[in-house]
Amino acid sequence: MVKPIITVEHLFAQYGDTHVLKDVNLEVNPGEILVVMGGSGSGKSTLLNHMLGLKTPTSGTIMIDGVNIFTAKNKQLRNLRKKMGVAFQGGALLSSLTVADNVRLPLEHNTSLDTQTIDIMVRMKLELMNMAGTGHLMPSELSGGMLKRAGLARAVIMDPKLLFFDEPSAGLDPTTAVELDELILTLRDAMNMTIVVVTHELESVFKIADRVVVLFAGEVVANGTVDEIRNSPDERIQNMINRQPNTQRDDGEVYLNRLLNKDKN
Amino acid sequence: MNIEIETHNNYQVVKLYGEVDLSNSRSIKLDIIKLIKSKNNIIVDFTHLQYIDSSGMASLVEAFNEARENDTEFHIVGANGSPLQVLQLTRLNTVFNLADSVSAVSNNG
Amino acid sequence: MNALFNSVSNLGAATRKNIDSIGLATLFLLRIVSSLFTGLVSFKQVIKQIYFIGNRSLIVIIVAALFTGMVVALQFYDTLVRFGSVDLLGSAVALSLIKELGPVMTALMVIARVGSATCSEIGIMRNEQQFDALDCMAINSYRYVMLPRLLAALFCVPMLTAVFDLVGIGGGYIVGVHIQGESPGAYIQGVMDTISFKDVLVGQIKSLVFGLFIMWIPLYYGFYLHLNQKNMGAEGVSNGTTQAVVMSAIIMLFSDYIVSSLAL
Numbered sequence: 001m002v003k004p005i006i007t008v009e010h011l012f013a014q015y016g017d018t019h020v021l022k023d024v025n026l027e028v029n030p031g032e033i034l035v036v037m038g039g040s041g042s043g044k045s046t047l048l049n050h051m052l053g054l055k056t057p058t059s060g061t062i063m064i065d066g067v068n069i070f071t072a073k074n075k076q077l078r079n080l081r082k083k084m085g086v087a088f089q090g091g092a093l094l095s096s097l098t099v100a101d102n103v104r105l106p107l108e109h110n111t112s113l114d115t116q117t118i119d120i121m122v123r124m125k126l127e128l129m130n131m132a133g134t135g136h137l138m139p140s141e142l143s144g145g146m147l148k149r150a151g152l153a154r155a156v157i158m159d160p161k162l163l164f165f166d167e168p169s170a171g172l173d174p175t176t177a178v179e180l181d182e183l184i185l186t187l188r189d190a191m192n193m194t195i196v197v198v199t200h201e202l203e204s205v206f207k208i209a210d211r212v213v214v215l216f217a218g219e220v221v222a223n224g225t226v227d228e229i230r231n232s233p234d235e236r237i238q239n240m241i242n243r244q245p246n247t248q249r250d251d252g253e254v255y256l257n258r259l260l261n262k263d264k265n
Numbered sequence: 266m267n268i269e270i271e272t273h274n275n276y277q278v279v280k281l282y283g284e285v286d287l288s289n290s291r292s293i294k295l296d297i298i299k300l301i302k303s304k305n306n307i308i309v310d311f312t313h314l315q316y317i318d319s320s321g322m323a324s325l326v327e328a329f330n331e332a333r334e335n336d337t338e339f340h341i342v343g344a345n346g347s348p349l350q351v352l353q354l355t356r357l358n359t360v361f362n363l364a365d366s367v368s369a370v371s372n373n374g
Numbered sequence: 375m376n377a378l379f380n381s382v383s384n385l386g387a388a389t390r391k392n393i394d395s396i397g398l399a400t401l402f403l404l405r406i407v408s409s410l411f412t413g414l415v416s417f418k419q420v421i422k423q424i425y426f427i428g429n430r431s432l433i434v435i436i437v438a439a440l441f442t443g444m445v446v447a448l449q450f451y452d453t454l455v456r457f458g459s460v461d462l463l464g465s466a467v468a469l470s471l472i473k474e475l476g477p478v479m480t481a482l483m484v485i486a487r488v489g490s491a492t493c494s495e496i497g498i499m500r501n502e503q504q505f506d507a508l509d510c511m512a513i514n515s516y517r518y519v520m521l522p523r524l525l526a527a528l529f530c531v532p533m534l535t536a537v538f539d540l541v542g543i544g545g546g547y548i549v550g551v552h553i554q555g556e557s558p559g560a561y562i563q564g565v566m567d568t569i570s571f572k573d574v575l576v577g578q579i580k581s582l583v584f585g586l587f588i589m590w591i592p593l594y595y596g597f598y599l600h601l602n603q604k605n606m607g608a609e610g611v612s613n614g615t616t617q618a619v620v621m622s623a624i625i626m627l628f629s630d631y632i633v634s635s636l637a638l
Contacts, residue, residue: 049506052506054506054510077512081510088503092503092504092506094504094508095499095504105513106513110512111287111320114294120323120326121320121322127356128354128355157319159286159320189350190350190351190354192347
């Protein structure tokens, strides 16, 4: 029995009257790639933001590496974050800094290494991301795929044991998307990272995932291996796999009322 | 993390034990560079090294460069497991002189 | 009856929202200031921001000051000549510039050049999750992003005000002496005789207060851009920037009245 590195228990999130997350439970084991899959509006981004400690839930707990991130003291949280890397959807590079300065940011703020060591580490990570020689560019000069890779370079600069990746292949051409998927697998295999990927791209899910958690309207509807998900009898999951929209068919009367904007009364 | 320095023929053998990471890579680098500055040939022994992160690797690159500038030898021996994977991932296996063991280097020199 | 209830309840909601945002803005400022004591401020960042503010504003402030000084001298000359007291021109120009026009006009120029740029920059950073990224890297956004800008504004606005005052008095000299033909000695004597240390101090205190508001408000609007769902995307940034600029100008002028009335 391996002790999970992340445990999400009974997580609820509510904004106004909208229930974004409804009783989400999941575990991430060390060394695995867990993919949280769901369409837009499924609550997957909200779940990620909670796991990163950027949002506070209505109720529920998330333990990362034995620390409850919602009740942790600032210093505890800071120490935890030094062990976590996060690659954001659009890279989230600081627009006023060059690529190299962005990548070195965590080292400059959290370590006391020599400048030369930091320089070499930055170039090593850029090489790994296939971005050699781009360190002097500004984020505005990069393509979408390069922004993501630069963001990934920054996320792994401290060699974290836990990596979060938001939408690795969204908005990329197929070749670049495949490259990023391979990079994720390399990072896990060579650096022994635990990786949580949030995505809606099925190809990449089936390629990289050890385990998949499917979110639908804020609820976990499936949690299993790639094969288990593929063969799931759940209609919603099959619709997602076969790219069928999930439309609700109501009777003519309700539809007419909606067209006439009468449903509110 | 532990470091032991032994003399073997005309080499200084730096044996690394345990894990090299952000917290100790700088002091290891300074130790090795000090040996290089006094014109010693260096063998870094990875045999008992369990883990090395990229700050450790970057430090070794700096030491390697220092050795070149001082015309001394710099070898890494006994890389295995995770450190070997990191060497391959960063393609530094194409940069360093790698060998299996200390005797493989020192007996040829 | 229903309409009455609705309007009362809307009023209540609006009031509550405004009080909420004042509270949030105050908390925001407290967090920035307290970040000063939890670690070192990046000196490099402060210098960079001082350069940014100075570089953006200096030319425009010199030009604005020149014309402001000239037009003030022109108007005063026209009035004073009727009472035969043209020799008061220097004092009148200098006093109005140092006590009132210098700080206010400088602040308006800085709002236009720096406040708007700052708000949109911070808003874009929010939209692109750059603050989330800083949080996740265990870097304090208040200390790393906000504090240098606030310190730079507190440093720059009084300096720029001083430049404005000097150039404005020079502009008045051009009109008074070279165009209207008053004697240079009378103008300069007038300036020297009337200006007291207290006048300069009040002007500088004003510009320090303005410096605080005209950086704090754009930072606040940019940083909390996401709280208003309507404010997402490029349109949101431009909305937020407009609101921030208007709000900065109004609060700056309001604080001008408060400081003036306290100083008199």
